[in-house]
Amino acid sequence: MQKRFILPEDQIPKQWYNIQAEMPNKPLPMLNPGTKQPVTVDELSHIFSRAASEQELNTTDAWIDIPEPVRELYKYYRSTPLVRAYGLEKALGTPAHIYFKNESVSPVGSHKLNSALPQAYYCAQEGITNVTTETGAGQWGTALSYAAKVFGLEAAVYMVKISYEQKPYRRSIMQTYGAQVIASPSMSTRAGKDILTAQPNYQGSLGTAISEAVELAMNTPNCRYSLGSVLNHVVLHQSIIGLEAEKQMEMAGEYPDLVIGCFGGGSNFGGISFPFMRHVFSGKKKTKFLAAEPSACPKFTKGIYHYDFGDEAGYTPLIAMYTLGHTFQPANIHAGGLRYHGAGMIISQLYKDGYLSAVDIPQTETFKAGLLFSQTESIIPAPESCHAIAATIREAEKCKKTGEEKVILFNLSGHGLIDIAAYDKYLAGDLTDATVSDEYIQKSIAELKAKLGE
Amino acid sequence: MQKRFILPEDQIPKQWYNIQAEMPNKPLPMLNPGTKQPVTVDELSHIFSRAASEQELNTTDAWIDIPEPVRELYKYYRSTPLVRAYGLEKALGTPAHIYFKNESVSPVGSHKLNSALPQAYYCAQEGITNVTTETGAGQWGTALSYAAKVFGLEAAVYMVKISYEQKPYRRSIMQTYGAQVIASPSMSTRAGKDILTAQPNYQGSLGTAISEAVELAMNTPNCRYSLGSVLNHVVLHQSIIGLEAEKQMEMAGEYPDLVIGCFGGGSNFGGISFPFMRHVFSGKKKTKFLAAEPSACPKFTKGIYHYDFGDEAGYTPLIAMYTLGHTFQPANIHAGGLRYHGAGMIISQLYKDGYLSAVDIPQTETFKAGLLFSQTESIIPAPESCHAIAATIREAEKCKKTGEEKVILFNLSGHGLIDIAAYDKYLAGDLTDATVSDEYIQKSIAELKAKLGE
Numbered sequence: 055m056q057k058r059f060i061l062p063e064d065q066i067p068k069q070w071y072n073i074q075a076e077m078p079n080k081p082l083p084m085l086n087p088g089t090k091q092p093v094t095v096d097e098l099s100h101i102f103s104r105a106a107s108e109q110e111l112n113t114t115d116a117w118i119d120i121p122e123p124v125r126e127l128y129k130y131y132r133s134t135p136l137v138r139a140y141g142l143e144k145a146l147g148t149p150a151h152i153y154f155k156n157e158s159v160s161p162v163g164s165h166k167l168n169s170a171l172p173q174a175y176y177c178a179q180e181g182i183t184n185v186t187t188e189t190g191a192g193q194w195g196t197a198l199s200y201a202a203k204v205f206g207l208e209a210a211v212y213m214v215k216i217s218y219e220q221k222p223y224r225r226s227i228m229q230t231y232g233a234q235v236i237a238s239p240s241m242s243t244r245a246g247k248d249i250l251t252a253q254p255n256y257q258g259s260l261g262t263a264i265s266e267a268v269e270l271a272m273n274t275p276n277c278r279y280s281l282g283s284v285l286n287h288v289v290l291h292q293s294i295i296g297l298e299a300e301k302q303m304e305m306a307g308e309y310p311d312l313v314i315g316c317f318g319g320g321s322n323f324g325g326i327s328f329p330f331m332r333h334v335f336s337g338k339k340k341t342k343f344l345a346a347e348p349s350a351c352p353k354f355t356k357g358i359y360h361y362d363f364g365d366e367a368g369y370t371p372l373i374a375m376y377t378l379g380h381t382f383q384p385a386n387i388h389a390g391g392l393r394y395h396g397a398g399m400i401i402s403q404l405y406k407d408g409y410l411s412a413v414d415i416p417q418t419e420t421f422k423a424g425l426l427f428s429q430t431e432s433i434i435p436a437p438e439s440c441h442a443i444a445a446t447i448r449e450a451e452k453c454k455k456t457g458e459e460k461v462i463l464f465n466l467s468g469h470g471l472i473d474i475a476a477y478d479k480y481l482a483g484d485l486t487d488a489t490v491s492d493e494y495i496q497k498s499i500a501e502l503k504a505k506l507g508e
Numbered sequence: 509m510q511k512r513f514i515l516p517e518d519q520i521p522k523q524w525y526n527i528q529a530e531m532p533n534k535p536l537p538m539l540n541p542g543t544k545q546p547v548t549v550d551e552l553s554h555i556f557s558r559a560a561s562e563q564e565l566n567t568t569d570a571w572i573d574i575p576e577p578v579r580e581l582y583k584y585y586r587s588t589p590l591v592r593a594y595g596l597e598k599a600l601g602t603p604a605h606i607y608f609k610n611e612s613v614s615p616v617g618s619h620k621l622n623s624a625l626p627q628a629y630y631c632a633q634e635g636i637t638n639v640t641t642e643t644g645a646g647q648w649g650t651a652l653s654y655a656a657k658v659f660g661l662e663a664a665v666y667m668v669k670i671s672y673e674q675k676p677y678r679r680s681i682m683q684t685y686g687a688q689v690i691a692s693p694s695m696s697t698r699a700g701k702d703i704l705t706a707q708p709n710y711q712g713s714l715g716t717a718i719s720e721a722v723e724l725a726m727n728t729p730n731c732r733y734s735l736g737s738v739l740n741h742v743v744l745h746q747s748i749i750g751l752e753a754e755k756q757m758e759m760a761g762e763y764p765d766l767v768i769g770c771f772g773g774g775s776n777f778g779g780i781s782f783p784f785m786r787h788v789f790s791g792k793k794k795t796k797f798l799a800a801e802p803s804a805c806p807k808f809t810k811g812i813y814h815y816d817f818g819d820e821a822g823y824t825p826l827i828a829m830y831t832l833g834h835t836f837q838p839a840n841i842h843a844g845g846l847r848y849h850g851a852g853m854i855i856s857q858l859y860k861d862g863y864l865s866a867v868d869i870p871q872t873e874t875f876k877a878g879l880l881f882s883q884t885e886s887i888i889p890a891p892e893s894c895h896a897i898a899a900t901i902r903e904a905e906k907c908k909k910t911g912e913e914k915v916i917l918f919n920l921s922g923h924g925l926i927d928i929a930a931y932d933k934y935l936a937g938d939l940t941d942a943t944v945s946d947e948y949i950q951k952s953i954a955e956l957k958a959k960l961g962e
């Protein structure tokens with residue numbers, strides 16, 4: 055029985071899928087927080103490359119060509135394998151057919167490279183010389199560091215100070231790829247200086263790191279900011295995952311009844327889901343989609359649909375999203391990539407319209423799932439990906455009860471080798487479920503409404 | 509232009525290649541150190557599984573079937589890709605065509621799983637319930653931990669104490685796969701107790717860890733010891749690398765003029781080389797082979813051919829090998845997998861007969877090569893593999909001078925994500941070349957001769 059399905063290089067997709075063009079209801083526009091008017095390409099292109107800004111606002115073209123130099127670099131690791139999880143199926147005793155798309159084989163360890171490469175490419179094409187970003191867990195910063203290097207750009211990565219100190223391996227990987235890594239808050243920006251003056255021992259947050267990176271991009275000639283999730287152009291680039299998976303499922307002679315991804319800002323979930331969802335729009339398929347959130351940050355299951363800022367400080371455009379409020383502080387789970395208060399605007403509209411459902415899962419259940427996966431499928435998954443695995447196991451166990459041979463496809467967004475200390479803590483019994491109280495969520499949402507209206 | 513060549517699953521080899529059967533001169537027999545007589549399968553099978561013991565002494569069958577359950581597990585990561593290193597070629601400006609076999613995609617991060625799986629399988633088949641081994645750098649221990657888990661065996665890994673403390677990530681990975689990891693020296697064996705009693709703060713060595721693991725295997729019912737390199741059955745299992753590469757080079761429409769591997773005990777070097785070397789034996793091809801040693805442990809370039817022990821304490825059978833003497837202590841380089849005093853018996857005979865050459869390379873040159881490879885080919889290589897890359901770069905630069913379009917194939921034995929601290933030190937300028945003096949080598953060889961005769 056075939057275990058892995060890999061596309062020949064000439065079958066790797068040559069276009070990304072832009073779901074914005076085919077959604078039954080378009081997402082509400084991104085607004086300039088000052089004027090409350092829809093943002094324009096000109097406004098966005100002060101922060102991002104012009105090409106990325108155009109993609110961000112493109113609601114008409116369903117297919118967008120992947121530039122040839124990006125396709126050449128995709129070949130370094132793509133197609134990623136589609137894998138039938140025979141080992142996991144056997145351990146669960148489930149009649150379900152479980153497949154996973156293995157994005158962990160990327161040289162940087164996650165799907166993040168799929169968007170870092172085009173983002174860096176467009177900057178280089180436009181004569182931009184420097185890129186900057188923030189990173190928490192480190193997967194995105196690593197991807198951008200490598201992408202910048204291959205396209206001849208200088209990269210500066212603001213890494214949340216507590217991660218900078220606790221994850222020296224991740225920092226070293228970015229430096230090996232040639233990036234400058236700065237612990238945030240730093241003295242290199244006004245935002246950083248202000249915070250350090252007020253709180254000299256502040257350990258940093260993603261919100262502060264974003265502010266520092268955006269400030270650097272705005273104040274440096276030929277420098278642009280780059281983001282690894284949430285935004286429409288990022289999800290566009292990640293559609294390569296689902297487009298490949300669609301062809302690979304065909305090689306396997308099956309079609310998914312259910313597609314599952316972990317959910318932070320939406321980049322890996324949208325990437326695996328949207329190419330399959332288009333056939334639901336057209337009425338050809340009835341595939342279900344399930345987003346696996348952490349209980350520490352349950353934006354779909356417990357948040358509200360509302361315009362909100364993308365960052366804690368309130369510098370970004372306003373986005374119509376499912377959100378817990380931009381001041382919401384998720385519990386301190388190891389899945390740093392899922393610790394984000396809101397969902398991207400496309401996925402939020404789709405959730406509102408009933409095209410996907412969501413579950414929130416406590417931390418210990420996710421590591422239990424990750425451990426079983428490691429021991430049966432050989433790959434140690436990233437803490438973020440463990441959420442997708444835990445949701446898959448829940449569904450496979452339902453099938454065991456009903457006898458249904460459901461075909462489940464989930465995205466293995468990354469490996470956990472650099473996050474292995476989290477497994478150590480789990481094995482030692484030192485991890486908590488890290489849920490957040492309904493009272494705290496209501497307080498955070500009330501703050502949002504107080505600032506931006508009902 | 510095609511970047512990666514991957515075999516369909518039905519093209520993955522179904523047999524290993526046993527070079528012992530076709531060598532022009534067979535290696536001298538392994539000797540029982542007490543009787544000085546050739547060891548027998550019965551003697552070996554007290555330490556290893558009977559199947560592995562038979563393979564160890566099999567000098568007649570050139571092709572040995574890969575058991576079906578092992579082939580099923582090979583599918584979890586094989587075929588590994590053969591990759592054309594366009595990025596590296598461009599950076600070097602060389603006319604050489606550089607290919608590498610990417611064994612780093614194994615879920616445990618290196619080629620070691622190729623032998624761990626069959627070794628664990630044979631033990632399980634023979635009713636053995638426990639396996640034990642030692643690990644220094646950690647690649648082998650990781651591979652055996654996972655292999656034991658999938659075949660339902662308990663694994664105990666003696667990890668050199670200084671590595672246990674300095675490489676917590678590696679230890680955690682083994683524990684995630686379900687292994688018991690013990691810092692060596694430990695109080696669980698007589699060998700460990702004796703050393704700890706004499707030197708309570710001793711930081712451990714590979715020699716001591718081997719002694720502990722062998723002692724545990726000898727004193728525990730249904731327990732066997734397992735080794736990750738040097739031995740003939742290990743090299744046999746690793747032949748899957750070169751057998752795949754041969755088919756993949758054919759897909760690429762080329763044939764290697766030169767095959768390069770880093771050299772520790774011979775498992776990855778033999779694995780990539782021997783399937784190509786058989787065509788040199790038969791006169792069909794004139795391929796050259798180059799072993800890349802560390803200057804810290806130059807057994808080929810500065811050692812002698814002599815019977816020697818496989819371990820520091822002198823517990824193992826005697827092997828005819830190129831050796832620096834079993835008491836030789838290599839300089840403390842990061843490529844822990846290459847810090848071994850001797851070469852396996854097959855490869856030693858082949859070196860003696862002129863079928864391969866060797867170079868020794870100082871540590872900083874290897875990391876310089878690894879850094880260039882990371883930034884051009886996207887994969888951060890293991891410190892061991894950096895030796896193969898450094899040797900490849902030397903050869904590619906020769907081609908630049910001569911204009912020769914030589915086809916070079918090297919084995920990328922593993923990734924360096926868990927060894928990233930070494931890159932940190934290199935980038936900070938804190939690494940030395942770690943060469944050893946000729947005087948020290950002569951002293952160590954003199955000790956060998958004093959113990960075992962001229």
